[in-house]
Amino acid sequence: MTRKHYILLSRFLAARLTGSLFKAFAASSFVPCVPEVLKDLNTPGEVINFTAVRLYMFMLGISAFIRASYSRFYGRRPIYLISLPLMCLGSLIVSLSTSVVELTIGRALQASAASGFISVGVSSISDIYKLEERGTAIGAYYVAVLLSLAIAPMTGGIAAIYASWRLMPIIIFGISLSSLISVIMFPPETCHPGSRGVDKLREGAELAGQTYRPKWVWLNPFQSLKLLRGPNVSFVAIATACAFMTDYVMLIPLSYTTGPRYGLTSPALIGACFLNSGLGSTLGSPIVGRISDKIIISKRKQRGGKWLPEDRLLATLPGAMFLVPLSVLMYGIAIEFIPGKIGLIICFMCLFANGIGLVMVIGPSGTYAVDILQTQTAEVIVVISGIRHFFAAQASAFALPLIESIGVVATCALAAGVAWFGFA
Structure with missing residues (x-):
């Protein structure tokens, strides 16, 4: 095994995999337990959806900017050393919460901790892998993320039935504590030597003949938003956000749409519905990554060695044009007009297709x-x-009120229209 693959494997096992699991489990394992939380805390569903779901997505987006800025300046590894203790604290507060305020604080801390795992994880892989391998490597990495998204809701539902909705936060606390020890002991820094901001400060001090003294540097975490001024980044952000929100339109209201329509009343059965979307994403991720790499290699060969990064976007067309919008549209139609097992099977197929898309x-x-x-x-x-999580937060907040107001078909049709707009 080469040093590159050893570094990736050690980081993947010690931090990336567990970090991805935390993000997915903290978010997705909670959704099927919402009815149990309502009973326990004696709180309306709208309040829990806003504080524990929408606020979670909002904090996830905001905190990610802070983690990304400081990962570039201080390196990838310190982000994990900060995020994992926060995950421990947030999970402990959620498991012990007796009010909506305590639950909200705990969920906010969980989101803050989880925010750095995905962006910093992808950055570390880009540090290690070259252009022709990057799509496959990132696709393989996302398998862990998406597999955890698939199993987290069902796991949370089973825990709620046979123990309590508080069990999953306790489990996340235990795993995050052990992972913190692993991160301290094993994973190395993947940033290239001299590329971090702190390295440049040290080099500047040495050139000036001074002794470098480490100090905290305040950074503007939202400076990266300037990247949206470039059409390449802004168009990609909007397109992926429009597609991503369809997933939340389909999944967040499951307890109020697919569940009652087809007699799925327990949290475990509701959680099992998430498996279809997660399995679609899990199976599709490494394949799509490999295809995008193959397209890059093939197109560059056709041009005699000239590389155009936009070639990679050709791999997105089938999903953006067909799978994502048509799956959410058919999902709404099936719930409204197709009863029984056939309707449920079609819903499962739509969730699976949406995951692949x-x-x-x-x-x-x-x-x-x-x-x-x-x-x-x-x-x-x-x-x-x-941007993606901002759209998802809006979908999480407004999906159920829209369904209650204009119906599930019209809501899914609206989501499909947004997805087609993103493609256009």
Whole structure:
């Protein structure tokens, strides 16, 4: 095994995998437990959806900007050393919460901790892998993320049935504590020597004949938003966000749409519905990553060695044009007009197709952004992710009220229209 693969493997096992699991489990394992939380805390559903779901997505987006900025200045590894203790604290507060205020604080801390895992993880992979391998490597990395998204809701639902909704935060606390020890002991820094901001400060002090004294440097975390002034980044951010929000329109209201329509009443059965979307994404991610790399290699060979980063976006077209919008549209139609097992099977197929379509849009688009901004990988990933989670937060907040107001078909048709707008 080469040193490159050893570094990737050690970081993946000790930090990336567990970090991805935290992000997914903290977010997705909570959704099927919402009815149990309502009973326990005696709180209306709208309040929990706003504080524990929408606020989580908002904090996830905001905190990611801070993590990305400081990962470029101080390196990738310190982000994990800060984020994991926060995940421990947030999970502990959630598990012990007796009011909406305590639950909100705990969820906010969980989101703040989880925010750095995805952007910093992708940045580390871009540090290690070259252009022709990057899509496949990022696709393989996302397998862990998407697999955890698939199993987290069902796991949370089972925990809620046989123990309590408070069990999952306790489990996340234990795993995050052990992962913190692993990160301290094993993973190395992947930033290239001399590329960090702190390295440049040290070099400047040495050139001036001075002794460098480490000090805290305040950074503007939202400076990376300037990247949106470039049409390449802004178009990719909007396109992926429009596709991503369809997933939340389909999944967040499951307890109120698919569940009652087809007699799925327990949290475990509701959580099992998430498996279809997650499995679609998990199966599609490494394949789509490999396809995007093959397109890059093939197109560059056709041009006699000339490389165009936009070639990678060709891999997104089937998902953006067909799979994402048509799956959410058919999902709404099936819930409204097709009863029984046939309707439920069609819903499952739509969730699976939507999962595949999402990774076809998000995976190559993210890799493309990394390709064109090699020196700002964490920042560009977090900008795109921040826009995506902003859209997802709106979908989480307004999906259920829209369904209650205009119906599930009209809501899904509206989501499909937004997805087609993103493609256009």
